[in-house]
Amino acid sequence: xxxxxxxxxxxxxxxxxxAGLRAAIEAAAQGASVxxxxxSLLGKAHTVMAEGGVAAALANTDGRDSWQVHFRDTxxxxxxxxxxxxxxxxxxxxxxxxxxxxxxxxxxxxxxDGRILQRNFGGHQYPRLAHVGDRTGLEMIRTLxxxxxxxxxxxxxxxxxxxxxxxxxxxxSGALAYRRETGRFVVFRTKAVVLATxxxxxxxxxxxxxxxxxxxxxxxxxxxxxxxxxMEFVQFHPTGMVWPLSVRGILVTEGVRGEGxxxxxxxxxxxxxxxxxxxxxxDFADTEDEADRWVAEVIAGRTATxxxxxxxxxxxxxxxAIAQEVREGRGSPHGGAFLDIASRRKPEEIRKxxxxxxxQFYELADVDITRQPMEVGPTTHYMMGGVRVDAETQAxxxxxxxxAGEVAGGLHGANRLGGNSLSDxxxxxxxxxxxxxxYAKAYAGDLQVDAREIEAIAAELLAPFDHVGGENPYAVxxxxxxxxxxxxxxxxxxxxxxxxxxELERLRARAARVGVEGHRQYNPGWHVAVDLxxxxxxxxxxxxxxxxxxESRGAxxxxxxxxxxxxxxxxxxxxxxxxxxxxxxxxxxxxxxxALRRIVEGKD
Amino acid sequence: xxAVLRIFRGDAQGGQFQDYTVPLHEGMVVLDAIHHVQAHxxxxxxxxxxxxxxxxxxxxxxxxxxxxxxxxxxxxEFQPSEPITVAPLKAFPVIKDLVCDVSWNYExxxxxxxxxxxxxxxxxxxxxxxxDIDRVQEFRKCIECFLCQDVCxxxxxxxxxxxxxxxxxxxRVASLEMHPLDVASRTAYLEEQGGIGLCNITKxxxxxxxxxxxxxxxxxxxxxxxxxxxxYDPVRLAWRWxxxxxxxx
Ligand SMILES: Cc1cc2nc3c(=O)[nH]c(=O)nc-3n(C[C@H](O)[C@H](O)[C@H](O)COP(=O)(O)OP(=O)(O)OC[C@H]3O[C@@H](n4cnc5c(N)ncnc54)[C@H](O)[C@@H]3O)c2cc1C
Ligand code: SF4
Ligand code: SF4
Ligand code: FES
Numbered sequence: 001x002x003x004x005x006x007x008x009x010x011x012x013x014x015x016x017x018x019a020g021l022r023a024a025i026e027a028a029a030q031g032a033s034v035x036x037x038x039x040s041l042l043g044k045a046h047t048v049m050a051e052g053g054v055a056a057a058l059a060n061t062d063g064r065d066s067w068q069v070h071f072r073d074t075x076x077x078x079x080x081x082x083x084x085x086x087x088x089x090x091x092x093x094x095x096x097x098x099x100x101x102x103x104x105x106x107x108x109x110x111x112x113d114g115r116i117l118q119r120n121f122g123g124h125q126y127p128r129l130a131h132v133g134d135r136t137g138l139e140m141i142r143t144l145x146x147x148x149x150x151x152x153x154x155x156x157x158x159x160x161x162x163x164x165x166x167x168x169x170x171x172x173s174g175a176l177a178y179r180r181e182t183g184r185f186v187v188f189r190t191k192a193v194v195l196a197t198x199x200x201x202x203x204x205x206x207x208x209x210x211x212x213x214x215x216x217x218x219x220x221x222x223x224x225x226x227x228x229x230x231m232e233f234v235q236f237h238p239t240g241m242v243w244p245l246s247v248r249g250i251l252v253t254e255g256v257r258g259e260g261x262x263x264x265x266x267x268x269x270x271x272x273x274x275x276x277x278x279x280x281x282x283d284f285a286d287t288e289d290e291a292d293r294w295v296a297e298v299i300a301g302r303t304a305t306x307x308x309x310x311x312x313x314x315x316x317x318x319x320x321a322i323a324q325e326v327r328e329g330r331g332s333p334h335g336g337a338f339l340d341i342a343s344r345r346k347p348e349e350i351r352k353x354x355x356x357x358x359x360q361f362y363e364l365a366d367v368d369i370t371r372q373p374m375e376v377g378p379t380t381h382y383m384m385g386g387v388r389v390d391a392e393t394q395a396x397x398x399x400x401x402x403x404a405g406e407v408a409g410g411l412h413g414a415n416r417l418g419g420n421s422l423s424d425x426x427x428x429x430x431x432x433x434x435x436x437x438x439y440a441k442a443y444a445g446d447l448q449v450d451a452r453e454i455e456a457i458a459a460e461l462l463a464p465f466d467h468v469g470g471e472n473p474y475a476v477x478x479x480x481x482x483x484x485x486x487x488x489x490x491x492x493x494x495x496x497x498x499x500x501x502x503e504l505e506r507l508r509a510r511a512a513r514v515g516v517e518g519h520r521q522y523n524p525g526w527h528v529a530v531d532l533x534x535x536x537x538x539x540x541x542x543x544x545x546x547x548x549x550x551e552s553r554g555a556x557x558x559x560x561x562x563x564x565x566x567x568x569x570x571x572x573x574x575x576x577x578x579x580x581x582x583x584x585x586x587x588x589x590x591x592x593x594x595a596l597r598r599i600v601e602g603k604d
Numbered sequence: 605x606x607a608v609l610r611i612f613r614g615d616a617q618g619g620q621f622q623d624y625t626v627p628l629h630e631g632m633v634v635l636d637a638i639h640h641v642q643a644h645x646x647x648x649x650x651x652x653x654x655x656x657x658x659x660x661x662x663x664x665x666x667x668x669x670x671x672x673x674x675x676x677x678x679x680x681e682f683q684p685s686e687p688i689t690v691a692p693l694k695a696f697p698v699i700k701d702l703v704c705d706v707s708w709n710y711e712x713x714x715x716x717x718x719x720x721x722x723x724x725x726x727x728x729x730x731x732x733x734x735x736d737i738d739r740v741q742e743f744r745k746c747i748e749c750f751l752c753q754d755v756c757x758x759x760x761x762x763x764x765x766x767x768x769x770x771x772x773x774x775x776r777v778a779s780l781e782m783h784p785l786d787v788a789s790r791t792a793y794l795e796e797q798g799g800i801g802l803c804n805i806t807k808x809x810x811x812x813x814x815x816x817x818x819x820x821x822x823x824x825x826x827x828x829x830x831x832x833x834x835x836y837d838p839v840r841l842a843w844r845w846x847x848x849x850x851x852x853x
Contacts, residue, residue, distance in 0.1 A: 040652070042710065043748055044660045099729050105719035105783065107737050107744060114731035132741065138659065139744060150718045158710075181699055210654040244631025250657050360657055363676055365631065474643035518648030521615065522700040525647025 004454065005186045007155070009035040010440040011433075012175060012190035014162050014217065017045035018137075018425030019405025019432070020196030021144035026433025027194070028153040032440055035188055036148070037157045037177060039212050043145050046198050046210055046406075047425065050137025051253035051356065053119055053129025054426070055419030056094035060111055061118040062303055065126040067091040068599045074420060075600050076279070077123040077314050078384075078413020079554040080569065081230070084592050085391035086411040090420065090427050097426035098130050106143040108132055112301070120258040120298060123314040123417040125283070127298065134253050134356045140422060160186060162216065163530060164457050165193060165224045165401070166449045172224070172400030173447035176457055180527065183520020185458050191443050192436040194394075195221060195387060195403040196429065200234075200538045202531075204380035204489070205481035208240055208251040214531040215538030217407035221387045222537055222582075226396040228575040229409040230385035231538070232545035232556045235416055236490050238318035240379025243334040247364045249379040252339065252357060254418045256374075257311045259353050260295040261341035263322070264373070265330035271337075272310035275321040284310045295344070316415045316555045319378040323490055326377065336377030342370055378490060382421065384412045384555065385545065388574065393435030394428055400439065404432035410572075414554025462520075464529040470515025473529040480507050480535060488543050493560045497547045504540050511536060540582055545573045548584045607679055608687040609637050611649065615700045623687060628679055634690065635663055635674040638702070650701040658814060661749030665702050666691045671751040671812045693754040706750055712769050715797060719780055720788035736784045743779035743823060745815040746772065752809035752819060758802050768799035771809035771819045778823035781830065791834040794827055803828075 011027040013020045016038035024036045038045060059065040070091035075082055098116065102108065108130045109117040118127040132139040148154055159180040166174035166187075174189045197217030201209030222228055239252040257263075265271050270291075276284050284307050285291040291309035298304055311318070322337045332338055341350055347370035351358050354369070361367040361374060386409035387396050394402045405425045412420065464470065487500035511532045516525040551565035552558050571586040592600065605628045610621045624641045635653055642649050653663040656675045663674040668682065668689055682688050696704040724730050752771040758764050769777075777790050777798065794800040807820045817823070 040654055040662065041706070044654045044662050046654075048660050048747075049655045049657070102730060102785075103721055103724070105721070105780070105786075107732075107741055107783070110732055110734040110737065114733050115729065132744075135659070135745065138747065142744065146713075146718060149714050158707075181705075210656070210660070212654065245629055246631045246633055246636050247657075356657075356659065363658070363678070364633070472643070472647065474647060478643070516647055522650040522703050523648040524642055524650060528647075 005184065006189065007035060007186070008189045009033045010190065011192045011194060011436045012037070012188050013194045013196060014175065015045065015196030015198060015405070015407070016042055016156070017047035017196060017198055017405060018140055018144060018422060019429040020045070020194070021141070021148050022426055022429025023194045023196055023404055023433035023436070024154050025144065025147055025151050026430045027437040028151045030434065030437035032153070032437040034154045035157065035190065036154055037160045037162060037188075039159065039161045039180070041158050042156060043141055045141065046212065047137045047141045047422070049210070049251070050140070050422055051134040051251065052121055052255040052258065053131030053136045053419050054094070054098055054140065054422035055121070055124060055128050055417065056098045056130055056423055057091060057128060058095045058098065058116055058118060058130065060115040062126040064303070065128060069125055070094070070128065071596070072600050072602065073124050074417060075413070077415055077417040079415060079564070080413065080600070081553065081572070081589065082413035083391055083410030084596055086428070088596060089391060089431070090411060090423055093427045094423035097423065097430065101140065101143050101426070104143050104147045106139050108139070119255065120308070120312060121418045122254055122257065122312045122318070124419065129258070129419040131255070133352070134255050134354050136422065157186070161527070161530070162220065163461055165220050166453065167224060167398075168447045168449065170399065171447065172398060174449040176454055178461070180522055183523065183526070187449060187454060189447070189449055191440040191447060192400050192402060194432045194436050195401070195407050196405045196432070197407045199383040199406045200535075201380045201383070203480065203484050203535050203539050203542070205485050206240065206249040207380035208237060208249055209380070214535050216531070216534045217403065218386060218541070219534035219537040221396060221398070221401060221403065222541065222575070222577055224398050224401060225577055226398045226401055227388040228385060228541055229388045229572045230413070230545070231541040231575050232549045232573060233384035233414050233554060234380060234542060235315060235382035235384060235555050236319045236378040237381035238315055238322050238378055239339055239376040241365065242332070242336040242375050242377040244365060250360070251379065251381065252374060252376050253354070256339060256341055256354060256357060259341065260299065260344040261311065261339050262309070262344065263311050263318070264338045264340060265325045266332060267330055271325055271330070272313065272318065272321060275317060276310050276313065277317060280313060284308055284313065314415055314417065319490065320557065322377055332375045334375055336375045338373040339376045340373035342372055347371070382406065382416055384414065384416055385409045385542070392431065393438070394432035395435055395439070400443075402432045402436045404428040414556060461530060464514050464516045464526060465520070467513055467515030470513045471510045473514045473516060473525055473532060476507060476510045476514055476532060477528055477535070479510070480532075480539060483507065484539055488539070488546060491557050491559050492546050493558060494547065497543055500543045501540070504536065504543065508536055541575045544582060544584045545575055548573045548586065605684060607637065607682070607684055609641065610687040610689040611638070611641065611701070612691040613649070613701055614698065616698055621689065628684070632679040633675055634667055634672070634677045634679060634688070637679060638674060638690070650699070650703045652703055659747060661747030664693055664749045664751050664754070666693060666754070671754045673749060673751070673814050676814060693750065695754045695756075695760045696750075708765055709748070709750055709753065709772065712773050713776065715793070716773060716777060716780070717788050717790050717793055719783065719786055721785040722787050730785055732784050739822065740779050740782050740784070742817055743775045743782075745817060746775050747815060748772065749814060751812045751814065755808045755812050757806065757808070764799065764802060768802050769797070771824065773798065774800060774803070774827055775817060775819055775823045778827055781827065789834070791831045795831050795835055800824065800828055800831060
């Protein structure tokens with residue numbers, strides 16, 4: 001083992017998106033020595049792509065907003081499966097976290113009286129998303145990146161990928177990683193690991209995610225023995241680009257609808273009026289007139305006096321509506337729906353409020369969104385499920401392991417509201433940093449890493465170089481994506497999910513035979529081969545959890561169980577590793593305290 | 605229809621261009637073609653990318669000699685009969701194939717004096733007018749693709765990395781200097797470490813910026829003016845001399 005580069009830290013943060021950066025800043029502020037690792041260069045994590053905004057009940061744009069309303073929206077959006085304590089903390093703490101960013105240099109768009117401007121988004125009752133045009137994530141990550149760079153006590157390892165967590169007697173004691181540039185292994189010895197690795201979107205072909213989203217953190221935690229919850233809940237965003245092929249899946253921000261954009265089918269009908277669920281009827285306009293008035297009032301900067309347009313229903317509802325319109329033959333030419341802002345807003349307003357969208361369509365799809373409608377359809381976007389954590393500290397069920405951001409489960413329940421992820425990163429990134437630093441400080445034992453185990457893992461990771469003429473890693477990945485899209489996509493059934501399980505066995509066998517060309521230095525084929533293991537683990541977890549939840553709720557739709565079932569209303573599906581087998585259990589969610597229940601029911 | 609990509613294959617020791625044939629489809633971008641080569645012909649072909657939508661600034665390369673984001677460069681911009689060359693950025697050392705070592709940029713960033721805000725209002729927040737932040741928001745659009753660094757002759761041809769921060773970091777400094785809340789001064793940094801005097805306003809950086817940031821006009825020229833005001837104004841010069849830190853007891 002001496003032949004490996006080795007470093008020691010109190011806290012090792014895996015991931016440098018919003019959650020990882022915020023965790024590192026906090027842990028360092030507590031006096032912990034921090035190692036921060038990311039697969040790409042600093043500032044390129046997924047967070048940079050977030051467009052629409054960060055949800056926080058600042059009540060700047062509409063004075064009626066409050067943490068209680070944000071909490072209620074989050075719980076109702078999540079179909080009450082959320083970890084309610086996390087939802088409460090999110091709603092209470094997000095405003096302070098956003099203002100804190102401003103103190104670190106972030107510049108959000110302003111209201112006429114000079115405060116942070118907020119925009120409307122699906123599922124949020126009031127305009128709540130602090131934003132910077134449609135590049136909010138860039139503003140956030142750059143601000144956090146600069147704060148990190150000037151925080152003493154944080155060492156950054158860019159283009160370094162964690163391949164396995166290491167334990168000593170049941171506790172986290174380190175991680176084995178490799179540097180992309182050289183292919184060399186690095187051993188990190190640490191008391192605490194904060195996973196902040198983001199999502200799993202690359203398990204699906206049509207997705208809005210980058211190559212990094214291979215579910216590494218989910219799989220690392222699972223392998224280390226931690227519980228995963230809510231893995232059946234994969235968010236399909238209703239509006240991804242559908243044409244041309246080359247851009248299929250790339251996100252079209254919900255901000256387009258927040259700014260007044262409407263969805264139409266091939267008959268020119270605004271079909272969303274037909275899809276308003278019972279639970280939300282009281283809150284949404286039932287005529288175009290009313291919906292248009294709402295938009296007019298909001299754009300004029302007035303407080304809305306009528307109900308909001310149904311295009312702003314939660315993502316699960318809108319995604320399913322589009323899928324159904326397409327299935328029933330009313331889709332757009334390339335199998336989506338039309339999203340039209342051109343006929344609703346002036347060209348200069350569109351370019352000011354949605355500059356990246358304008359550019360993205362103009363340059364990649366030859367569409368001028370100030371003059372033409374966009375073609376959009378569902379795309380795999382976000383993972384609600386993840387590592388089960390304690391709400392206060394973000395501690396996972398393995399001592400020394402913490403998780404924050406998209407890789408953590410619970411907060412969003414069965415469906416995430418737009419904008420709640422960026423606030424999640426800030427609120428729980430900070431809490432994870434605090435939790436991990438406190439744990440590291442309190443633990444005085446001497447933790448070891450096992451040299452023989454490390455050698456064995458290293459050998460396993462290098463095996464693809466010996467499989468001359470083996471399976472092409474890209475082809476296996478492609479096969480997995482096709483399979484997941486076909487059998488574990490938006491609409492699921494028992495028989496499809498069973499097929500998926502047996503297909504996964506076949507893919508696993510192929511993955512064991514992958515071979516790569518060339519040498520270890522910056523070799524993407526090898527990196528794909530290593531990532532496959534993680535993708536297969538999370539794909540299996542999603543499939544098994546989806547089989548277990550015999551109902552439809554939020555983002556999880558079973559065609560064989562189309563209704564929500566009371567028996568499933570209060571349980572989490574928990575996936576964990578027992579020996580080499582993946583087990584699935586239903587576990588009750590602690591009941592909502594009365595005070596919070598009254599808020600959800602709108603009585604407070 | 606097919607296209608031929610002529611891609612640099614090699615590392616710090618050297619390398620050569622190699623041709624790969626890829627099938628074209630509507631709307632295809634250069635990054636799609638690179639991915640096709642990886643999946644079908646050369647699984648070890650190194651390149652960086654993340655967002656595939658022009659937002660992260662990872663996929664910078666020189667396409668037919670021009671610094672571009674590969675994910676935003678359409679294949680139909682090029683003559684199908686001619687091979688399209690794809691090479692790594694020239695201003696930075698190659699690691700492998702299309703990936704080069706841009707770590708110098710991260711070191712430069714560390715040396716820029718950080719944001720230092722004035723105290724907030726009594727309610728703990730700050731008031732700012734949109735028109736006062738518009739110009740700073742322009743600078744904050746930067747996606748750190750380093751294409752401007754790549755074309756700037758001071759870095760590209762004269763290798764002045766030890767004494768010149770480059771256009772990206774002038775944009776960064778401008779975003780701090782013109783921030784309505786910031787109270788720190790970075791003119792000393794610009795003059796002494798940033799080497800802003802070496803820029804002779806050729807505007808090459810502005811031309812390649814995928815975010816259309818008017819780097820020269822809006823960032824560099826106003827910063828040069830600040831430096832002149834602070835450093836070469838006779839009264840201030842005398843004041844600076846009198847208050848020099850190394851003269852203090
Ligand atoms: C196009 C798009 C738009 C979005 N818009 C919004 C929005 O407007 N509002 C909102 O709230 N949410 C939005 N989201 C969702 C939100 O951006 C993400 O959920 C969030 O940024 C995830 O942040 P994170 O910190 O958890 O992870 P990320 O930002 O994804 O960072 C993950 C980090 O982990 C690292 N990593 C992963 N695996 C490893 C490993 N094995 N070893 C080492 N490092 C590793 C990566 O390199 C990266 O640094 C959007 C998402 C997309 C795709
Ligand atoms: S304007 Fe200045 S910074 Fe920009 S390319 Fe020319 S010399 Fe370089
Ligand atoms: S200023 Fe423009 S060209 Fe330079 S790094 Fe930023 S986005 Fe790229
Ligand atoms: S991949 Fe992000 S800019 Fe090209």
